[in-house]
Amino acid sequence: MTQTLPTGLTVTARVPASSANLGPGFDTLGIALGLYDEITVTTTGSGLKIRVEGEGAEDVPWGPSHLVVRAIERGLESAGVWAEGLDVVCRNAIPHSRGLGSSASAVVGGLAAANGLAMKLDPALGLSPDQLVQLSSEFEGHPDNASASVLGGAVVSWSCEDQESAGASTSGNRYYAVPLTVHPAIRVIALIPGERSSTAHTRGLLPEVVAHRDAAFNVSRGALAVVALTERPDLLMPATEDRLHQVQRAPALPLTTRWISLLRKAGIAAAVSGAGPTVLALSTEPLPDDLRVQAEAEGLQVLELDVAEGVRIS
Ligand SMILES: Nc1ncnc2c1ncn2[C@@H]1O[C@H](COP(=O)(O)OP(=O)(O)OP(=O)(O)O)[C@@H](O)[C@H]1O
Numbered sequence: 001m002t003q004t005l006p007t008g009l010t011v012t013a014r015v016p017a018s019s020a021n022l023g024p025g026f027d028t029l030g031i032a033l034g035l036y037d038e039i040t041v042t043t044t045g046s047g048l049k050i051r052v053e054g055e056g057a058e059d060v061p062w063g064p065s066h067l068v069v070r071a072i073e074r075g076l077e078s079a080g081v082w083a084e085g086l087d088v089v090c091r092n093a094i095p096h097s098r099g100l101g102s103s104a105s106a107v108v109g110g111l112a113a114a115n116g117l118a119m120k121l122d123p124a125l126g127l128s129p130d131q132l133v134q135l136s137s138e139f140e141g142h143p144d145n146a147s148a149s150v151l152g153g154a155v156v157s158w159s160c161e162d163q164e165s166a167g168a169s170t171s172g173n174r175y176y177a178v179p180l181t182v183h184p185a186i187r188v189i190a191l192i193p194g195e196r197s198s199t200a201h202t203r204g205l206l207p208e209v210v211a212h213r214d215a216a217f218n219v220s221r222g223a224l225a226v227v228a229l230t231e232r233p234d235l236l237m238p239a240t241e242d243r244l245h246q247v248q249r250a251p252a253l254p255l256t257t258r259w260i261s262l263l264r265k266a267g268i269a270a271a272v273s274g275a276g277p278t279v280l281a282l283s284t285e286p287l288p289d290d291l292r293v294q295a296e297a298e299g300l301q302v303l304e305l306d307v308a309e310g311v312r313i314s
């Protein structure tokens with residue numbers, strides 16, 4: 001039976017950005033980044049009021065089709081609760097359509113906020129992190145981003161289409177993720193272009209079929225990436241090589257591709273962040289000043305970011 005939430009309950013979800021793929025781990029590896037959106041939700045007597053500040057304030061819809069609102073509604077429904085009205089305030093710092101997982105963060109934040117409201121009514125209604133990984137991944141479609149924003153740190157995510165072998169009771173994909181503890185010496189630097197790039201567009205550039213040797217190349221680099229991220233940062237250069245998506249997306253991402261090549265020539269492990277256009281650099285050293293100055297002169301915003309914890313509710 002659906003329970004109605006009382007009016008006047010408030011929660012805030014603080015949800016990190018994420019970078020997917022990390023080079024070879026297409027649709028698999030992700031890392032949570034210390035750049036946050038904050039979503040505050042209050043239950044009211046009727047209607048929907050939404051306010052957006054910061055990133056996307058000019059262009060996301062301020063109504064029921066807003067991604068965060070849809071995620072809140074999904075989260076309330078999953079918890080078996082309902083609110084007569086909602087007041088939603090989004091304070092966004094994660095740039096949209098830059099390969100920093102903004103859409104996954106919006107979904108994870110909305111689901112976590114709904115979960116927080118349900119737990120205020122009855123702590124037993126709370127969803128586990130694994131359930132949040134499932135709900136956010138099936139809603140948004142990118143488990144590499146979504147599970148990083150749920151669990152924090154770096155993650156290995158995977159999905160299973162065969163419900164019977166997964167032992168699942170519901171239809172559709174089952175999503176799973178495990179967190180990795182990132183080696184403390186690893187620094188994460190994002191070089192963020194001003195232009196947007198749509199994930200749907202750059203996914204459309206990927207071929208249906210890849211050569212066996214390229215698949216084998218990525219299997220080795222993807223496995224190595226887990227070792228490099230957790231124990232052997234000295235292996236980050238080979239561990240971030242890829243043949244499955246970056247070269248195919250390069251025509252749509254010329255600035256990104258040039259910067260990855262420039263950084264790698266300087267010995268810095270760099271890859272396309274998610275579907276681009278942000279460049280993700282992983283290093284044990286700070287970005288050299290000359291490269292930072294050149295990047296900024298070319299219109300890239302350079303951010304050194306912490307590896308973040310997963311979404312938090314207060
Ligand atoms: N905080 C938000 N609130 C509402 N809508 C959002 C929010 N963040 C993202 N979106 C929606 O998602 C779109 C961006 O999704 P897209 O998948 O193209 O990029 P991304 O998630 O930023 O990057 P990537 O998936 O490559 O890491 C935005 O144009 C907007 O419609």
Ligand SMILES: N[C@@H](CCO)C(=O)O
Binds near residue numbers: 021099142145199
């Ligand atoms: N793995 C996805 C991430 C999108 O954020 C892609 O590269 O398309």
